[in-house]
Amino acid sequence: MIEFYRVTKEYHGRRVxxxxxxxxxxxxxxxxxxxxxxxxxxxxxxxxxxxxxxxxQLIVNGMNVSAMRLSRVPSLRRSMGVVFQDYKLLxxxxxxxxxxxxxxxxxxxxxxxxxxxxxxxxxxxxHHRMSAYPEELSGGEQQRVALARALVNDPSLLIADEPxxxxxxxxxLEVMKLFADVNVRGTTVLVATxxxxxxxxxxxxxxxxxxxxxxxxxxxxxx
Amino acid sequence: MRAGVALAxxxxxxxxxxxxxxxxxxxxxxVIAVSLLLVGTFLLAAENLRGLSxxxxxxxxxxxxxxxxxxxxxxxxxxxxxRDSRLAARVTHVTPDEARARFSAWFRSLAAAAASLPTNxxxxxxxxxxxxxxxxxxxxxxLLANLAGHRAAExxxxxxxxxxxxxxxVGVARAAGGALAVVLVLGAAxxxxxxxxxxxxLHREEIDILRLxxxxxxxxxxxxxxxxxxxxxxxxxIALGLLxxxxxxxxxxxxxxxxxxxxxxxxxxxxxxxxxxxxGGGVAAxxxxxxIAVRRRNVG
Numbered sequence: 001m002i003e004f005y006r007v008t009k010e011y012h013g014r015r016v017x018x019x020x021x022x023x024x025x026x027x028x029x030x031x032x033x034x035x036x037x038x039x040x041x042x043x044x045x046x047x048x049x050x051x052x053x054x055x056x057q058l059i060v061n062g063m064n065v066s067a068m069r070l071s072r073v074p075s076l077r078r079s080m081g082v083v084f085q086d087y088k089l090l091x092x093x094x095x096x097x098x099x100x101x102x103x104x105x106x107x108x109x110x111x112x113x114x115x116x117x118x119x120x121x122x123x124x125x126x127h128h129r130m131s132a133y134p135e136e137l138s139g140g141e142q143q144r145v146a147l148a149r150a151l152v153n154d155p156s157l158l159i160a161d162e163p164x165x166x167x168x169x170x171x172x173l174e175v176m177k178l179f180a181d182v183n184v185r186g187t188t189v190l191v192a193t194x195x196x197x198x199x200x201x202x203x204x205x206x207x208x209x210x211x212x213x214x215x216x217x218x219x220x221x222x223x
Numbered sequence: 224m225r226a227g228v229a230l231a232x233x234x235x236x237x238x239x240x241x242x243x244x245x246x247x248x249x250x251x252x253x254v255i256a257v258s259l260l261l262v263g264t265f266l267l268a269a270e271n272l273r274g275l276s277x278x279x280x281x282x283x284x285x286x287x288x289x290x291x292x293x294x295x296x297x298x299x300x301x302x303x304x305x306r307d308s309r310l311a312a313r314v315t316h317v318t319p320d321e322a323r324a325r326f327s328a329w330f331r332s333l334a335a336a337a338a339s340l341p342t343n344x345x346x347x348x349x350x351x352x353x354x355x356x357x358x359x360x361x362x363x364x365x366l367l368a369n370l371a372g373h374r375a376a377e378x379x380x381x382x383x384x385x386x387x388x389x390x391x392x393v394g395v396a397r398a399a400g401g402a403l404a405v406v407l408v409l410g411a412a413x414x415x416x417x418x419x420x421x422x423x424x425l426h427r428e429e430i431d432i433l434r435l436x437x438x439x440x441x442x443x444x445x446x447x448x449x450x451x452x453x454x455x456x457x458x459x460x461i462a463l464g465l466l467x468x469x470x471x472x473x474x475x476x477x478x479x480x481x482x483x484x485x486x487x488x489x490x491x492x493x494x495x496x497x498x499x500x501x502x503g504g505g506v507a508a509x510x511x512x513x514x515i516a517v518r519r520r521n522v523g
Contacts, residue, residue, distance in 0.1 A: 074437045074440065077436060077437030079437075088432045088435060090433075092426070101436070101438075102436055102437070105232060105439055105442050107232075
């Protein structure tokens with residue numbers, strides 16, 4: 001599903017990722033952890049092609065992302081759901097519109113869009129705020145809307161960058177349970193977090209990044 | 224995505240975008256409408272001047288007012304002089320009663336006064352309708368002199384200078400109207416381009432997010448182009464509506480005037496082709512403005 005071969009990323013001569021190699025199998029659930037500035041977000045950005053590797057090769061869903069033409073990037077991104085660290089919600093659109101927009105350009109009928117959005121928003125306890133705008137929501141609520149948007153099109157790959165950062169402990173556990181449920185249905189899940197307690201509780205494989213280098217590639221946790 | 228669904232999504236996004244930025248949309252549409260209203264006013268003026276010019280060209284006539292007591296032989300001789308000149312298309316005899324009836328139709332408020340006169344003051348006349356382009360012929364002054372010299376002719380009426388001036392005015396109006404139309408349509412396109420570009424700048428962050436969640440490029444740029452086109456279409460329709468309203472008001476007030484100015488001057492509205500051109504100008508300006516605004520350096 002995801003294959004990194006000696007991937008390096010530099011910004012203006014500064015190496016953010018060095019010779020990173022790992023593989024993620026289809027249907028796997030894994031964590032990516034490390035201190036702030038370790039390169040977690042950059043690594044995720046490479047997967048959804050917001051950045052290009054300076055060196056090395058990167059394969060996602062069978063597509064060579066490092067050599068991908070710009071015109072093919074939207075279809076790559078549509079094949080996955082991404083929860084961004086800063087949520088990236090559309091400020092001029094309601095919660096419902098933010099969630100259904102993804103389905104709109106996938107060609108779903110309006111009634112189907114609404115039905116699926118309602119389901120996922122209900123699951124995230126946000127169905128009563130469908131008409132609200134992002135600025136009217138708390139940080140936790142915004143994070144859940146971002147999560148709903150990532151899940152609504154039932155993606156084959158789900159990437160989440162600090163998805164529980166603004167949530168209380170109970171909701172954070174709920175979200176992790178949600179990820180586990182999604183994973184059981186066959187979606188590959190990659191979660192970047194520095195919450196070690198969450199990683200321990202989940203007992204999944206974990207990759208650790210430090211100063212751009214992968215320290216642990218295959219540490220299997222207890223299930 | 225199927226073409227129908229894609230088109231519906233594009234339109235939906237474009238309309239939602241216009242509604243979200245409703246203040247700017249209203250300003251933009253009004254600017255376009257005013258620009259096109261000016262173009263339409265010139266088109267309307269040019270159309271009516273052209274109609275008037277056609278009428279004058281087709282119906283340019285020399286009127287020979289006859290002295291009382293003119294005989295059939297006099298009328299026949301004057302008609303022969305006109306026909307022999309090869310400048311006349313036809314000669315019509317207008318009796319005093321016909322002349323009075325015409326006057327009453329043109330000046331309705333004076334019709335009763337004209338009818339109440341004990342004798343008919345309108346003289347008998349011969350109307351010599353000139354052949355096309357005869358008004359500009361060098362032989363015309365000679366014909367006018369021959370007609371004026373006839374013993375039965377009291378007065379010969381023909382103002383060739385007025386006809387020439389009218390044609391000149393029509394030419395100038397049409398050229399000025401054409402130039403103004405080009406300038407105003409380009410101005411409207413420029414306005415739309417700037418409004419759309421401003422909208423893009425305001426939605427810069429949103430555009431980046433749409434790209435990150437995998438929106439196809441045509442659904443990112445397309446709504447701005449379609450939005451420009453819709454603004455142009457709306458502006459064109461409003462301009463046409465305002466022009467139509469002004470024309471109907473003119474018909475109403477002109478028709479109520481004692482002398483039916485509208486009927487007298489033969490004022491008419493834009494023909495369908497010109498009306499479609501006006502709205503089409505708005506659409507073209509909108510499309511051009513939208514396309515200019517979504518160039519890569521603006522949208523990224």
